[in-house]
Amino acid sequence: MSKSIPKIPPNLQILKLTFLFIGTGLSMFLGAMIVGAWLIPDLVELSTVRTPKGWFLAHLLLLGWATMVAMGASFQLTQVIMRTTLFSKMLGYIQFVLHVAGVIGLMLGFYTHIALIIVGGVSVTIAGILYVYNLLMTCRKRKEWNVFVLGVSLSLGSYLLTIFLGIAMGMQAALGTNAHMYEATFHSHLWFGIAGWLSGLIIVYSLKLLPMFYVSTKKVTTSGYWIIGLYHVGVLLHVISIWSEMQWLAHIATGCMVVGLSLFISYIFAVRKYRRGRLPIGTVKVAFYLLPMMFVLFIAWSIAKLLPKGIPNLTEGLIVTIILGWFSASILSYLFKIIPFLWWPHRYQTKEQRKSAVLLYEMLPGNRMTIELIGYLVGIVLVVSGFILENSILALVGQLIAVCFVVIYLMELQKVFRY
Numbered sequence: 001m002s003k004s005i006p007k008i009p010p011n012l013q014i015l016k017l018t019f020l021f022i023g024t025g026l027s028m029f030l031g032a033m034i035v036g037a038w039l040i041p042d043l044v045e046l047s048t049v050r051t052p053k054g055w056f057l058a059h060l061l062l063l064g065w066a067t068m069v070a071m072g073a074s075f076q077l078t079q080v081i082m083r084t085t086l087f088s089k090m091l092g093y094i095q096f097v098l099h100v101a102g103v104i105g106l107m108l109g110f111y112t113h114i115a116l117i118i119v120g121g122v123s124v125t126i127a128g129i130l131y132v133y134n135l136l137m138t139c140r141k142r143k144e145w146n147v148f149v150l151g152v153s154l155s156l157g158s159y160l161l162t163i164f165l166g167i168a169m170g171m172q173a174a175l176g177t178n179a180h181m182y183e184a185t186f187h188s189h190l191w192f193g194i195a196g197w198l199s200g201l202i203i204v205y206s207l208k209l210l211p212m213f214y215v216s217t218k219k220v221t222t223s224g225y226w227i228i229g230l231y232h233v234g235v236l237l238h239v240i241s242i243w244s245e246m247q248w249l250a251h252i253a254t255g256c257m258v259v260g261l262s263l264f265i266s267y268i269f270a271v272r273k274y275r276r277g278r279l280p281i282g283t284v285k286v287a288f289y290l291l292p293m294m295f296v297l298f299i300a301w302s303i304a305k306l307l308p309k310g311i312p313n314l315t316e317g318l319i320v321t322i323i324l325g326w327f328s329a330s331i332l333s334y335l336f337k338i339i340p341f342l343w344w345p346h347r348y349q350t351k352e353q354r355k356s357a358v359l360l361y362e363m364l365p366g367n368r369m370t371i372e373l374i375g376y377l378v379g380i381v382l383v384v385s386g387f388i389l390e391n392s393i394l395a396l397v398g399q400l401i402a403v404c405f406v407v408i409y410l411m412e413l414q415k416v417f418r419y
């Protein structure tokens, strides 16, 4: 569709589009964190996140922040992985408008009228279809098959299923039909959205990004197919077990995911072991260590679910940890590398400019920002503890600490643009 402009490298051709998604995502994150200081203590007091306040916050963070940044970054990463240019920039802008309008509609819908959930949901869905089409057409240009194409395609499939299931819930609630299917739809929505889409995407991009950031000689091999394959088969089996009510299938599903994730964790440690780069890695350390930590939490959650009496608020606690802890901190950590990486070639385009240019790794204070990101995570640990112990004051204190550190971290991040 779009004609490639000679001389301008592909990463710069779509720079504005990428920054539009990333900038809007970051603003929505900041907004969600600030509003969270009001909403999170209320949710703790209500002892449930399944209220309009919970839906509002969850979707602002998942669709407005994590998905928005993932979309912007994936345009760039797909270009890098496929060594080609994005199929259409224009489609990207149309998708942006529809996605933002849809997210706003959805947010209002959760508070006001179900019809708005459906209208907003349809807008998000059209944006999602345009996004998937744009990426698939970009991949078709090279007609290449590799583990990244597989992983990103499976995550995109999960994303589309998540939004279809979301609209199905809105329709069921509005029309009162198929009420008996509502809970199964809801749980499938969660599995595809949190596990299939965003966790799956972080896993596949980490396969690519960690060796790049660590400058490691360890590259992904056929084990990558096992990691991605077993993980997504596990997610799918979990959803089938929900609909078929076959509990034993859920155990096989968890088994598949645990094997796939074990391979993944041993892969990332090998990446670090075969590191050749000597330059500081900055906040990427945080994203790195969060991976094994989340793996251990997933196993602990799977075991705790087997207990006859169960643990109250366990799944809610895990979901809050995943969204605010893992997703948000990993995205913030990867942006520490991605933003300078995009800005530097834009700022220094000629050989002459590059002679006196600042070094890429000197653009941001890596050690200080790592401490700030850890400070943010300490706040989130208190928020999750507040949820589990049903202590709203603890959750509020945690959220305020997290907000302070996020503000400082974002102020540091924008220092890239002073160059």
Ligand code: HEM
Pocket: 049, 050, 051, 053, 054, 055, 058, 059, 062, 063, 067, 106, 117, 118, 120, 121, 122, 124, 125, 162, 163, 164, 165, 166, 167, 169, 170, 186, 189, 190, 193, 194, 197, 198, 319
């Ligand atoms: C068209 C887009 C979407 C629509 C219409 C939609 C709709 C809904 C609805 C109606 C609920 C409330 C279910 C209930 O508690 O009874 C819900 C909950 C939820 N959705 Fe979505 N959703 C969409 C996209 C997504 C995406 C992309 C994700 C994840 C990446 C997601 C994650 C969640 C989560 C975590 C909850 C539980 C929130 C809570 O209980 O507070 N949704 N969604």
